[in-house]
Amino acid sequence: MDAFVLQLLNGLDKGGAYALIALGLTLVFGTLGVVNFAHGALFMLGAFCAVTMQKLLTLSVKVKDPGVTFFDAYKEIPYLEVWFGDTGKAVIDYAVPLSILLAIPVMLLIGLVMERGLIRFFYKRSHAEQILVTFGLAIVLQEIVKTAFGANPIPTGAPDAVAGSAAIGEWLGLGAAVVYPWWRLIYLAFSLAIIAGVFSFLQFTTYGMVVRAGMQDRETVGLLGINIQRRFTVVFGVAAVVAGLAGVMYTPILPPDYHMGMEFLVLSFVVVVVGGMGSLPGAVFAGFLLGVLQSFASMTQVKDILPGIDQIIIYLVAVVILLVRPRGLMGRRGVMES
Amino acid sequence: MNSNFLRNDMVLMAVFTLVVLTMPIWLAPIGAGYPDLLQKIAIYGIFAIGFNILFGLTGYLSFGHAAFLGVGSYAAVWTFKLFSMNVVPAILFGVIVAGLFALFIGYVSLRRSGIYFSILTLAFAQMSYNLAYSVLTPITNGETGLQLSQGDARVLDHALGIAQSGLPTPSFFGMEILGWSGFYVCAVALIIAFFFALRIFRSPFGMALKAIKSNQNRMNYTGFNTRPYTLAAFVVSGMYAGLAGSLLAVTDPLAGAERMQWTASGEVVLMTILGGAGTLLGPLLGAGIIKYFENIFSAYNERVLHDVFSGLPNGLEQIVVSFTSLFVGEGWQLTLGMLFMLVVIFLPGGVMEGFRRLTKLFRRDGPQSPAGAAQPAE
Numbered sequence: 001m002d003a004f005v006l007q008l009l010n011g012l013d014k015g016g017a018y019a020l021i022a023l024g025l026t027l028v029f030g031t032l033g034v035v036n037f038a039h040g041a042l043f044m045l046g047a048f049c050a051v052t053m054q055k056l057l058t059l060s061v062k063v064k065d066p067g068v069t070f071f072d073a074y075k076e077i078p079y080l081e082v083w084f085g086d087t088g089k090a091v092i093d094y095a096v097p098l099s100i101l102l103a104i105p106v107m108l109l110i111g112l113v114m115e116r117g118l119i120r121f122f123y124k125r126s127h128a129e130q131i132l133v134t135f136g137l138a139i140v141l142q143e144i145v146k147t148a149f150g151a152n153p154i155p156t157g158a159p160d161a162v163a164g165s166a167a168i169g170e171w172l173g174l175g176a177a178v179v180y181p182w183w184r185l186i187y188l189a190f191s192l193a194i195i196a197g198v199f200s201f202l203q204f205t206t207y208g209m210v211v212r213a214g215m216q217d218r219e220t221v222g223l224l225g226i227n228i229q230r231r232f233t234v235v236f237g238v239a240a241v242v243a244g245l246a247g248v249m250y251t252p253i254l255p256p257d258y259h260m261g262m263e264f265l266v267l268s269f270v271v272v273v274v275g276g277m278g279s280l281p282g283a284v285f286a287g288f289l290l291g292v293l294q295s296f297a298s299m300t301q302v303k304d305i306l307p308g309i310d311q312i313i314i315y316l317v318a319v320v321i322l323l324v325r326p327r328g329l330m331g332r333r334g335v336m337e338s
Numbered sequence: 339m340n341s342n343f344l345r346n347d348m349v350l351m352a353v354f355t356l357v358v359l360t361m362p363i364w365l366a367p368i369g370a371g372y373p374d375l376l377q378k379i380a381i382y383g384i385f386a387i388g389f390n391i392l393f394g395l396t397g398y399l400s401f402g403h404a405a406f407l408g409v410g411s412y413a414a415v416w417t418f419k420l421f422s423m424n425v426v427p428a429i430l431f432g433v434i435v436a437g438l439f440a441l442f443i444g445y446v447s448l449r450r451s452g453i454y455f456s457i458l459t460l461a462f463a464q465m466s467y468n469l470a471y472s473v474l475t476p477i478t479n480g481e482t483g484l485q486l487s488q489g490d491a492r493v494l495d496h497a498l499g500i501a502q503s504g505l506p507t508p509s510f511f512g513m514e515i516l517g518w519s520g521f522y523v524c525a526v527a528l529i530i531a532f533f534f535a536l537r538i539f540r541s542p543f544g545m546a547l548k549a550i551k552s553n554q555n556r557m558n559y560t561g562f563n564t565r566p567y568t569l570a571a572f573v574v575s576g577m578y579a580g581l582a583g584s585l586l587a588v589t590d591p592l593a594g595a596e597r598m599q600w601t602a603s604g605e606v607v608l609m610t611i612l613g614g615a616g617t618l619l620g621p622l623l624g625a626g627i628i629k630y631f632e633n634i635f636s637a638y639n640e641r642v643l644h645d646v647f648s649g650l651p652n653g654l655e656q657i658v659v660s661f662t663s664l665f666v667g668e669g670w671q672l673t674l675g676m677l678f679m680l681v682v683i684f685l686p687g688g689v690m691e692g693f694r695r696l697t698k699l700f701r702r703d704g705p706q707s708p709a710g711a712a713q714p715a716e
Contacts, residue, residue, distance in 0.1 A: 035453060121683065127453055128399045132611055133682040135604065139675030147664060147672070266460065266600060273457045308473030315461035315468075322454055323446065 002169065002178045007295045009168070013184040013253070015291020016191030020246035021268040022275065022283035023198060024239035030215045030278045031232040034119055035127050037134040040265025041141040042240050045110060046103050046247025047256035048145055051154050053099030057092045094159045096252055103248045104241055111240025115233045138261065146258040153255035158183040183252045190249050194242060195284055201238075202280075211235055270318045276331025286329060290314050347536060354532060358525050362518070368634075373521040375633045379626045380524035381585045384531045386609040386621030388578020391538060392571050393607070394616035397551035398448070401456045401603050402463025405443070406576040408470065408598030410436040410583025412477070415484045415593045422494035423506045425515060425523065429584045436580020437573050444572030448565065451554070463603055470595035483594035508588050520589040527585055531578060532622070538574070539618055547571050551616075579606075608674070612681055614688030623689050631670055638666035 021043055028036045060076035080088030091098070118137065122130045157163065162182035169178025202208035214221045214228040221228045247256070254260065271290055275282030296302060298310035309316075321328060357364075358380070362371050370376065389403050413435035414428040421427055447458040470478040478484055486505055495506075508515045515523060538544045546567050549557055557564050587593055596602070605628070613624025643659045643666070650658060665673045685691050 118683075125686075128397075129682055129686060131399070131453075131456070132607070133679055135607075136675050136679035136682060140672060140679065143669060143672035143675060147669060262601070266464065269457060270461060273454060277453070308469055311468035311472050312465040315465045318461045319446065319458060322450055322458055326450060326454070 002175060003299065005168075005172065006178060006180065007299055008292060009180050009184070009188070011292030011295030012288060013188045013191075013291075014295065015288035016188050017246050017250055017264065017287075018268055018271045018291050019284045019287025020191050020194060021243055021264055022271040022287045023195060023280060024243045025268055025272050026275070026278060026280055026283040027198075027235055027239045027242075029272075030280070031211065031235045032115075032119065032123060034122060035130045035134070036119070037131050037265065038114070038138040038141065039134075039239070039243055040261035040263075040268065041138040042107065042110070042243040042261070043247040043250075043264050044142060044145065044256065044258065044261030046107055046244030047251050047260065048149060048247075049103040049106055049244060050096050050099040050156050050248045050251045051149060051256060053102050054092075054095040054156055057095050057098075093161075096156060096158060096248065099248050100245060103244045107241045107244030108237045110244075111237035112233060114240070115236040119236065120233075138265070142258045142261060149258065151258060153257040155255045156251040158252035162186060187249050187253065191246065194245060198238070198242060199280070207231065267314060270314055272328075274318050274321045274328055276328030279328070279330040282328060282330030290317060293317060347540065351533060351536065355529050358529055359522075361525070362521070368630075370630055370634065373517045375629065377521045377524040377585075377589050378633070379629045380521070380528040381582050381589070382606070382609065382625040382629055383622040384524075384528055384585070385579055385582035385606050386613070386625040387531055387535050388575040388582070389606045390575075390610050390615060390617075390621040391535060391547075391578065392575040393610060394621070395539075395544060395547035395551060396568055396571050398451065398568065398572070399456050399607070400447075400459040400572075400575075401600060401607070402443070402459035402461075403575070403579050403606055404600070404602035405463040405466045405598050406436040406440055406579035407583040407586070407602065408466065408593070408595065409439045410580030411587045411593035411597055412470075412484060412583075413580070414584035414587035415486070415591055416477075418486055418492075418506075418508060418587070418591055419490040420493065422492060423508050424494075425508050425510050425588045427494075428508070428588060429527070429581065432584025432587065433577050433580045436583065437577040440573045440576020440579075441569070444569050444576065448568050448572060460600055460603070463598060463600055467595055467598040467600070470598060478593070478595060480595070483592050486591050508591055515588055523588065524585050527581060528622075531581060532618075536618060543567070543570070608678055610688075612678060612688055614690030617688070617690040620688050620690040627689070628674065631674060635666045635670040635673065636668070639663075 021039060024042070025036060025039050028034055028039070057080060058078045060078045061082060062074045063077055063082075065073040065075045078088065078092060080091055082088070084091070114137075118133065122133060164182060165179035166182050166185055167178075168180050168185075169175050172178070200208075202212055210221065210226055210228070211231050214226075214231060218228055247261075250256075267290070268287075271286045272283055274290065275284070275286030293313055294310065297313040303310060325331075361376055361379075362373075365371050365376065370379075385403075385407060389400070392403075393399055410432035414432040417428040417431045443459065443462045447455055447462065450458060471480055488505060492506075510519070510523060513519055546557075546562075546564075550564050550567060554564055583593075583597070586597070609624035609628050610621045611624070612627060613622065614620025643663055644655070647655050647658050647662075663669065681688060687694070
């Protein structure tokens with residue numbers, strides 16, 4: 001039972017990341033009809049927003065170290081600490097949550113520029129060409145990041161207050177051995193909040209309603225005198241922000257490097273296809289489902305029965321689903337079937 | 339008309355053969371005249387030509403073709419280990435195993451089309467890659483890669499008494515495959531592969547594949563069962579990939595799982611698109627351009643650049659060098675990505691489309707002349 005709960009939680013936080021990326025992919029696909037292979041790169045860019053924020057906050061000045069008296073020793077102290085003392089230290093500690101503030105405008109801007117500068121020329125081109133051009137863009141973006149930040153993973157820690165583990169075993173009455181990192185719990189809650197935010201934006205605002213109407217029948221909405229194109233562009237920006245935030249918050253779990261986007265992209269595409277192309281609830285559900293399945297498959301008891309299953313479970317599920325339910329779990333009729 | 343076509347094709351084949359066999363001579367001035375690079379160009383050319391038979395003719399975009407390359411490599415190295423160091427059985431075995439593997443994957447994947455097909459092939463390739471790294475280690479030797487060792491059985495070699503001392507090298511009936519002989523083995527394979535591709539393009543089978551690309555539904559409505567045709571194309575292109583994989587093993591008897599990773603599958607897509615999908619020579623050109631960039635450009639570092647731009651004034655030189663160094667050496671992939679984006683945006687038909695537009699510009703008749711088309715794009 002303990003192991004079961006742990007694996008479930010393990011799967012859910014990874015599933016949260018998959019769901020957020022897949023949600024953005026589906027949004028872009030549902031509105032603009034574009035298959036965006038650069039979406040994983042947006043996730044990666046988000047993660048590097050956190051890295052940038054950390055670097056900015058820890059810009060340091062060299063001061064003489066008074067503790068060493070034998071020779072002149074210098075140590076680096078961040079400006080923030082020099083200026084604000086302990087407050088500054090606390091701010092640096094919270095670098096990752098703070099970088100959300102940086103990531104939202106930056107990712108929105110990147111999304112809008114990407115849509116206006118490249119994607120809009122590809123609405124009418126074939127899906128293969130969309131895949132190819134965004135694949136090229138993903139390579140370019142990740143190479144730029146590699147030049148700017150180097151090829152090695154950059155550790156970016158969670159705030160000290162939530163660095164430890166939560167004693168969820170005691171809360172649930174399962175015994176003290178069941179502990180779970182705080183940050184992963186936060187990530188899970190965060191991803192649920194973002195998903196809820198996106199859905200309520202689409203469901204409960206007039207803006208979102210028009211967007212949904214445009215997804216159903218773009219032409220009619222256009223005839224009603226609404227500039228649906230501009231709204232879709234904004235939706236692309238929102239999708240970029242969602243992917244970016246997923247990346248920002250993921251940095252304490254996985255130190256970001258320049259090719260993390262590609263790894264997540266492949267999995268997220270599988271998630272989208274399993275959930276059903278064009279279905280937002282499908283993407284979210286499949287994200288969590290595949291995350292949990294992957295986590296269960298890596299239990300030793302399972303691996304003893306089926307060696308290697310943890311390596312292939314996601315793809316195996318995708319193959320089975322595609323063959324048994326061709327439209328995915330919640331796919332709509334007529335999407336991507338030409 | 340028919341005999342005219344045939345004659346043109348014969349001319350094309352003859353010119354192609356000549357151009358490929360003299361590659362060491364005419365590629366030498368641009369710094370590509372060494373066997374390592376040339377055989378890579380030939381091998382990846384075969385890979386891309388095979389991929390093009392599937393993607394270029396039927397329009398099915400496979401994102402998992404590297405799996406067949408990897409399987410071909412493993413099969414060839416196992417032939418070396420178990421039977422003989424002769425390259426002929428290794429190549430045959432590699433091609434056959436890759437073909438069988440493609441038959442299985444194609445049978446399942448071709449039930450879907452469009453992006454679903456791409457995801458299915460991607461899923462299969464990633465499964466093979468992950469398994470090769472983990473559970474299948476007894477067969478693939480995991481991260482180390484499958485290598486030859488002195489204790490290998492090599493049943494046929496021992497029976498015939500051709501036992502070599504030390505680590506054996508692959509051979510072609512006694513001729514060791516090293517350096518230039520390696521290139522010529524690959525070149526001959528490339529010429530044969532190209533010939534088959536040419537025959538497929540011109541055959542009724544090729545016509546059927548092109549028809550499937552332009553409208554599969556209509557083909558089905560007329561009572562034409564398209565499945566066997568797409569499956570045949572898939573298997574043939576898988577066998578090409580297996581041939582390329584076994585040639586990789588022939589020139590360097592080592593097979594690693596990283597050859598099956600999806601980035602490797604992406605690379606062959608890039609090559610085909612860059613050269614021009616659906617054209618005969620395009621994929622080979624694309625493979626040549628990308629491998630050339632990879633080998634030559636990535637060798638440039640800041641010191642070499644300083645030599646190149648030493649004529650410029652000092653301050654300017656520094657700026658130019660630091661700017662260009664973003665695109666060469668370690669950064670060549672950036673160049674590749676940009677080049678690729680530019681091609682997809684402005685020239686969806688690839689380099690071959692560029693040639694066609696150029697020839698149109700100069701008002702020459704005919705789509706392309708074979709000799710001109712075989713020139714690289716640099």
